[in-house]
Amino acid sequence: MPEKLPVIPDSQVTARLEKELPGWKLEDGWLRRKYSTDGWPTTLMLVNAIGFLSEAAYHHPDLEVTWGKVWVKLKTHASAGITERDFALAREIEKLVLWRPPKGSVMEGTPNKFVFSK
Template identity: 55%
Template sequence: MTAWRRKTADEVYAPQEIEARLEDELPRWSFEDGWIRRKYKTSGWKGTLMVVNTVGHLAETAWHHPDLTVSYAFVTVKLVNHAAKGVTEKDFALAKKIEEVLMWQPGKEEGAVLEGTPDDPRFKYLKYD
């Protein structure tokens, strides 16, 4: 049973609502220190830059800006609505879009005409969960 109710775009969710919502909708994300966050592992610097640029594009398009921690083989994305001073519907919406785009694997789709990257470490850039 869902332990949260959908709020308006700028209403802040309570910590227990955030935890329940993440469990329901974004199980690889966590709630820590007032932020929802996710660490994406990459295969190296090239993959890290691709993740950063993808997240940057999505965030700028949404006009909602995450904090990023960037290292050689990972990117941590942290979301909070700074104006509302907490986690809001905007954070969940952007997290879902980031997750959808970064975790997309075209070669795994039924009837896919796009192959996806070859199963070769030279071409992999993201470590899928």
């Protein structure tokens, strides 16, 4: 069974989200984030990428998936609230999902955005 981590108070969660993960919000006791994509194939790639990170971390978010949108919800069930584990996975998801090759890189990157931070 995973270690029961201390719950972070809502006021601290909100302050940290503004500073560390501005695209995320605290809603109904969950860390939440919506990503938009350019269509169903990209949505499936996004879900699989989040699934890979989550399984590697052994911490599993709730996902809501529709054409062109993925909502991610994180909470540590064993602790019944938001913990450092949720922040850690949210940071990894954000890095992966929004990563693009830097300018001047040998990797061209896609000419069009295919995952949006909205």
